[in-house]
Amino acid sequence: MLLRLEPRGQRSRLWTYASPLLALALTVVTAAVIFAMLGKDPLQSLYVFLISPLTSATGLPELFVKAAPLILIGVGLSLGFRANVWNIGAEGQYTLGAIFAGGLALSYPEAPAILLIPAMMLLGILGGMTWAAIPAYLRTRWNANEILTSLMLTYVAQLLLIYLVTGPWRDPDGYGFPQTALFSSSATPPILFEGTRVHLGVVVAFLAAIVGWIVLTRSVIGFQLRVLGQAPRAARFAGFSQERLVWLSLMVGGGLAGLAGMFEVAGPVGQLTPSISPGYGFTAIIVAFLGRLHPIGVIFGGLILALSYLGGEAAQIDLGMPNAVTGIFQGILLFFLLACDVLILYRLRGPRPLAGGA
Amino acid sequence: MDQAIIISFVLSVMTASTPLLLAATGELVTEKSGVLNLGVEGMMLVGAIVGFATTVHTGSALLGVLAALLAGAAMALIFAILTLTFLANQVATGLALTIFGTGLSALVGASYVGTAVEGLPKVLFGHDALVYLSLIAVFAVAWFLRRSHRGLVLRAVGDSHDAAHAIGYPVVLIRYLATLFGGAMCGLAGAYMSLAYATSWAENMTAGRGWIALALVVFATWRPIWLLVGAYLFGGIMYGSLAIQAAGAISLFGYPLVVPSQLVSALPYVATIAVLVAISRDRAKIRMNAPACLGRSFHAAG
Numbered sequence: 113m114l115l116r117l118e119p120r121g122q123r124s125r126l127w128t129y130a131s132p133l134l135a136l137a138l139t140v141v142t143a144a145v146i147f148a149m150l151g152k153d154p155l156q157s158l159y160v161f162l163i164s165p166l167t168s169a170t171g172l173p174e175l176f177v178k179a180a181p182l183i184l185i186g187v188g189l190s191l192g193f194r195a196n197v198w199n200i201g202a203e204g205q206y207t208l209g210a211i212f213a214g215g216l217a218l219s220y221p222e223a224p225a226i227l228l229i230p231a232m233m234l235l236g237i238l239g240g241m242t243w244a245a246i247p248a249y250l251r252t253r254w255n256a257n258e259i260l261t262s263l264m265l266t267y268v269a270q271l272l273l274i275y276l277v278t279g280p281w282r283d284p285d286g287y288g289f290p291q292t293a294l295f296s297s298s299a300t301p302p303i304l305f306e307g308t309r310v311h312l313g314v315v316v317a318f319l320a321a322i323v324g325w326i327v328l329t330r331s332v333i334g335f336q337l338r339v340l341g342q343a344p345r346a347a348r349f350a351g352f353s354q355e356r357l358v359w360l361s362l363m364v365g366g367g368l369a370g371l372a373g374m375f376e377v378a379g380p381v382g383q384l385t386p387s388i389s390p391g392y393g394f395t396a397i398i399v400a401f402l403g404r405l406h407p408i409g410v411i412f413g414g415l416i417l418a419l420s421y422l423g424g425e426a427a428q429i430d431l432g433m434p435n436a437v438t439g440i441f442q443g444i445l446l447f448f449l450l451a452c453d454v455l456i457l458y459r460l461r462g463p464r465p466l467a468g469g470a
Numbered sequence: 471m472d473q474a475i476i477i478s479f480v481l482s483v484m485t486a487s488t489p490l491l492l493a494a495t496g497e498l499v500t501e502k503s504g505v506l507n508l509g510v511e512g513m514m515l516v517g518a519i520v521g522f523a524t525t526v527h528t529g530s531a532l533l534g535v536l537a538a539l540l541a542g543a544a545m546a547l548i549f550a551i552l553t554l555t556f557l558a559n560q561v562a563t564g565l566a567l568t569i570f571g572t573g574l575s576a577l578v579g580a581s582y583v584g585t586a587v588e589g590l591p592k593v594l595f596g597h598d599a600l601v602y603l604s605l606i607a608v609f610a611v612a613w614f615l616r617r618s619h620r621g622l623v624l625r626a627v628g629d630s631h632d633a634a635h636a637i638g639y640p641v642v643l644i645r646y647l648a649t650l651f652g653g654a655m656c657g658l659a660g661a662y663m664s665l666a667y668a669t670s671w672a673e674n675m676t677a678g679r680g681w682i683a684l685a686l687v688v689f690a691t692w693r694p695i696w697l698l699v700g701a702y703l704f705g706g707i708m709y710g711s712l713a714i715q716a717a718g719a720i721s722l723f724g725y726p727l728v729v730p731s732q733l734v735s736a737l738p739y740v741a742t743i744a745v746l747v748a749i750s751r752d753r754a755k756i757r758m759n760a761p762a763c764l765g766r767s768f769h770a771a772g
Contacts (some may be wrong), residue, residue: 117557117769198561250743254751259508259561260685264739267678275732277711397565433578439573446566447548450558458557
């Protein structure tokens with residue numbers, strides 16, 4: 113081996129923040145190579161993917177609209193991941209939040225917005241928490257792996273949504289399309305800037321990140337979460353209740369994912385359909401890692417991955433590329449990020465000097 | 471019941487079980503070496519589309535199966551480089567592999583939607599060779615892990631990588647090989663989906679089977695023979711849920727019972743959770759059988 117890894121002995125602060133930047137740079141280079149392999153002009157493709165979505169008047173506001181659900185879910189996941197609670201079923205919790213809130217919006221379309229919107233937010237949170245409570249209960253009571261249970265529930269949630277929008281909740285005037293009626297105007301979260309789609313949820317997402325930051329760095333619970341993740345034995349000796357932290361991680365993650373689902377269907381989507389999410393729940397996992405499992409970092413991670421969605425749409429329109437390109441780049445970004453993260457704990461060294469050498 | 475119906479039922483269950491059994495057998499070997507690869511779903515999807523595309527272009531299902539095997543192994547190689555050489559977190563890397571594989575298969579597969587292939591040739595009792603290969607593989611793996619020297623070494627690496635390293639076994643190399651084997655088997659499982667089960671390609675066609683295979687490894691508490699039981703149980707559930715949907719309604723004591731098809735489709739996923747809980751609640755049994763170093767990175771000191 114020409115290069116070897118040598119333990120640093122402690123975490124490198126520099127590489128904690130430099131690693132995402134290096135990973136982004138490597139992803140862009142790889143993307144250029146892939147574009148070239150697909151027979152496109154790499155530079156022009158990169159421009160379409162990364163720059164063109166932001167050049168139009170609605171570009172920047174749209175970026176925040178797309179980032180809002182990613183940030184909301186990512187903040188919740190980053191707290192759980194720190195404690196080694198692997199909730200990867202955020203997509204299902206998002207769906208349940210959308211179903212709970214959507215059900216309310218369809219039942220009381222005439223209710224005043226001042227009551228309806230907060231009630232929908234609460235029900236969205238409740239929906240996500242309900243779905244996350246299942247893996248939490250199964251993990252704490254029966255020792256069942258939350259990775260597999262939360263993921264299985266994502267499929268169940270999607271089937272439940274399809275059942276509702278093709279069955280009991282289908283819009284009778286919808287020409288048989290699998291969708292509910294459009295939500296009433298009082299069930300639509302207020303738009304903050306005229307002429308854009310920036311809704312209340314964007315502000316809530318930023319608030320969630322700030323609150324998450326305070327909880328993580330300034331509260332006993334945040335301290336316990338960090339200890340449980342970094343030194344599980346120490347957490348046990350200190351008497352931290354692991355069960356409570358598992359519940360807490362899943363409730364926060366599920367609640368925020370449910371809230372994201374509520375804002376997305378009430379705002380940009382405006383009704384329940386089978387395709388209310390382009391995989392936000394899974395992309396938020398990348399957002400959490402890119403944001404260094406730190407709520408403020410998650411804001412940046414959310415904006416970057418929101419750009420990948422916009423870029424994917426632009427590439428579809430301008431370059432005729434399938435939408436799947438977005439998923440590939442998201443996967444590659446996470447690959448590079450995980451590889452670069454080795455530099456946080458290890459440094460690269462050249463070949464070992466020969467024995468007896470100076 | 472008519473004899474012909476029973477035979478057709480058994481044949482259908484075997485068809486539904488085979489991809490689960492192939493993927494779970496591969497993942498079991500990977501996990502026994504101490505590596506937790508959650509990218510099964512992604513590796514299966516890439517195997518499915520590569521096998522399908524190769525068969526369409528060459529006209530040879532055999533070449534398609536071989537290509538799928540290599541594609542699965544190539545995906546596993548990405549995982550192995552990241553987790554075994556760059557010591558990345560195995561859970562996160564496995565998720566990345568699934569996200570990447572889902573996107574890659576959808577991109578490559580876009581132009582193959584709607585194409586049909588003849589599928590794998592039947593060799594015996596109306597089944598193709600992969601069905602029998604899956605059965606041979608599970609017994610071969612059982613023998614390998616229990617009776618062979620190399621199998622013992624692989625288990626030692628999975629149970630205590632430090633001790634295995636101290637004795638002089640190449641921990642990282644053994645884990646690379648076990649991970650590649652797991653990927654190749656997932657590629658085969660994917661090829662079975664696109665070349666035998668469906669004989670066509672559809673985006674996300676594995677529909678969570680990779681994750682069910684991961685759950686099966688826990689269900690079997692890392693014992694290969696129990697994988698056979700689990701895979702056929704789940705194959706039965708999957709076939710049953712399809713059969714109920716095809717029938718439209720089932721009758722219970724003579725009364726027709728209308729069940730929404732989506733709720734029937736949810737059955738395998740709910741059953742996976744139920745089975746996982748039933749096994750996992752016995753903590754001692756899990757601890758006895760799970761590889762002690764599962765999911766932990768190894769870095770040789772000095």
